Amino acid sequence: xxxxxxxxxxxxxxxxxxxxxxxxxxxxxxxxxxxxxxxxxxxxxxxxxxxxxxxxxxxxxxxxxxxxxxxxxxxxxxxxxxxxxxxxxxxxxxxxxxxxxxxxxxxxxxxxxxxxxxxxxxxxxxxxxxxxxxxxxxxxxxxxxxxxxxxxxxxxxxxxxxxxxxxxxxxxxxxxxxxxxxxxxxxxxxxxxxxxxxxxxxxxxxxxxxxxxxxxxxxxxxxxxxxxxxxxxxxxxxxxxxxxxxxxxxxxxxxxxxxxxxxxxxxxxxxxxxxxxxxxxxxxxxxxxxxxxxxxxxxxxxxxxxxxxxxxxxxxxxxxxxxxxxxxxxxxxxxxxxxxxxxxxxxxxxxxxxxxxxxxxxxxxxxxxxxxxxxxxxxxxxxxxxxxxxxxxxxxxxxxxxxxxxxxxxxxxxxxxxxxxxxxxxxxxxxxxxxxxxxxxxxxxxxxxx
Numbered sequence: 001x002x003x004x005x006x007x008x009x010x011x012x013x014x015x016x017x018x019x020x021x022x023x024x025x026x027x028x029x030x031x032x033x034x035x036x037x038x039x040x041x042x043x044x045x046x047x048x049x050x051x052x053x054x055x056x057x058x059x060x061x062x063x064x065x066x067x068x069x070x071x072x073x074x075x076x077x078x079x080x081x082x083x084x085x086x087x088x089x090x091x092x093x094x095x096x097x098x099x100x101x102x103x104x105x106x107x108x109x110x111x112x113x114x115x116x117x118x119x120x121x122x123x124x125x126x127x128x129x130x131x132x133x134x135x136x137x138x139x140x141x142x143x144x145x146x147x148x149x150x151x152x153x154x155x156x157x158x159x160x161x162x163x164x165x166x167x168x169x170x171x172x173x174x175x176x177x178x179x180x181x182x183x184x185x186x187x188x189x190x191x192x193x194x195x196x197x198x199x200x201x202x203x204x205x206x207x208x209x210x211x212x213x214x215x216x217x218x219x220x221x222x223x224x225x226x227x228x229x230x231x232x233x234x235x236x237x238x239x240x241x242x243x244x245x246x247x248x249x250x251x252x253x254x255x256x257x258x259x260x261x262x263x264x265x266x267x268x269x270x271x272x273x274x275x276x277x278x279x280x281x282x283x284x285x286x287x288x289x290x291x292x293x294x295x296x297x298x299x300x301x302x303x304x305x306x307x308x309x310x311x312x313x314x315x316x317x318x319x320x321x322x323x324x325x326x327x328x329x330x331x332x333x334x335x336x337x338x339x340x341x342x343x344x345x346x347x348x349x350x351x352x353x354x355x356x357x358x359x360x361x362x363x364x365x366x367x368x369x370x371x372x373x374x375x376x377x378x379x380x381x382x383x384x385x386x387x388x389x390x391x392x393x394x395x396x397x398x399x400x401x402x403x404x405x406x407x408x409x410x411x412x413x414x415x416x417x418x419x420x421x422x423x424x425x426x427x428x429x430x431x432x433x434x435x436x437x438x439x440x441x442x443x444x445x446x447x448x449x450x
Contacts, residue, residue: 017247021288027052027062034069034347045292049344058336070343070374077346077353078376082408083418083425084399086437086448087144087203087380088137090130090195093185094122096150097174098208100253101322102242102284109153112181124152124183127194134195137383141436141443144380144420145195147204148239154178157213157224158189165216173216188213189231196232199441201420203277205233207265208240211257221268229272235420236269238278238308244294248286252323263301270307275421278308278352282341283316283333284323291341295348302351309421310354310377313341315361338362339373346374354422359399368411377418378404381448400447401428401435 023043030047033040040048047053051062095109111118125133134145153176156162165175178184185191188205196202205213205228207221214224225236242252244259257265269276278298282291302308316332318324333341346355356377357370367378381399401417408415409430417426417439424439437443 015247015251015285017287017290019245019247019287019289019293021046021050021053023047023053027054031062031065031069034066034073037073037350039350040348042289042292042296045295045344045348046288048347049288049292049340051340058334058340060336063336063340066347067339067343067373070346071372073346074355074374074376080412080414081376081416081425081427082371082413083354083377083416083422084404085144085380085418085420086142086401086440086443087146087420088134088142088383090125090133090145090147092130092147092149092191093124093152093155094150095124095152095154095181095185097153098151098253098255100256101326101328102252102281102316103321109150109176112152112183113176114180114182116182124181124185126183127186127190130191131194131197134197134200138197138200138440139442140448141438141440141446142200142381142383142448143437143440143443144201144203146237146382147191147195147202148206148237149209151208151212152181152185154181155185155212156187157219158187158227161213161217162187168216170216174212175216189227192228192231192233196234197441201234202232203235203237203420204228205269206237206240207262208256210236210265210269211261221265222272225269225272225274229274233274235275235277235309236266238266238276238312241279241294242281243286243290244297245286245290248290251285251328259297263297266301266307267305270305274307275309276305276307277310277312278302279312279314280341280345281314281316283337284318284329292344292348295345299349299351302349306351308352310356311345311349311352312356312358313338313345314358315341317361335366338366339370342370342373342375364407368407371408371411371413378408383448398449400449401437402433402447405430405435 023046025043025047027047030044033044048066051059095112097109111120153174156165210224246259280294315338318332323329354377355375357367357375359367405415415428419439436446438445
């Protein structure tokens, strides 16, 4: 059989990276180790992700063998269920000064200041508005609220933090008094407390937000997460990870925390009893070695904490981002790369049971395909989704239970509603409509939306 090859979109030169996708391993040996269930090395992961470093591009025949191995592993680990959660995205603010080149979620924070006449499409919600949004969603049957926001200069952890920032004479803290903004974003604890209604799981405060919530103090990340947990925080999203290799972070997000500090924050969240998730944002300037080094760091973190409930690969949406507008990237990852990333994640992350396929990033058809590449979770209903949409994403903002049941059943898998932490899972009978959530505090099985 003639092997059909497809070129990878990963840039391999031009940024002067120290880490490159070269190994002394062979593809066949790596695949055999994966099939045997051995813990993979970085070299193994690179061979599988590239379908062999002995040749350029992606070998389609070899790729299919990797996908098959990952799908078998998925079935062994989690079976045939495809899970999803009834959730709401409530991003508090788009005000941000971090300047990440992969993001168009932010709006320059000065545009939100009193007296600014700059037109922008951003927003800042008060705690009262956040509570109203979550309360409405709760009545519809929502179980989880996810909140990931920009780093608003006026936001502090709590009143004590606000007082310290107000008294500080340092000019490097990315702080301005809330009084200087048209809308006071309040503190992180106030926002968490507002969203923490009875029966609602609050999934919020990324490592980057936790850093913002301790700036200018000598507080540890444990101190920060304890206060947030007391305010009602239930779990921490492992976003802001992007690629956990500092030479990549120095290109795409030089204003963000480094790899070691991201790891420190995540371990601290676990130490105070909070579940976490983990992500990767790939398909921009990084190469396959960077991707596998990222997976290795997550695996090591999970070995230490056991707190990561799911891994969420996020394929870079390039349109409308500074990376694309400045000519630093021409596109995002190819479909072949997307499939291999899911598959190798399943094979490499032997201590994380749940791998998510993002229909927001991949679309429905490809998102379903990922469920045969090693993924077992299909996100949630997400009544609002801002980040991907602002970057140019073309896919929807809401997914009904009926759509989930229809799509998952069509590929021969079992639809199942889950809680955020996967500790509650309810299989859904496709012959027993109507389909709606049951795990939420006000859920009674009726559809979320009329």
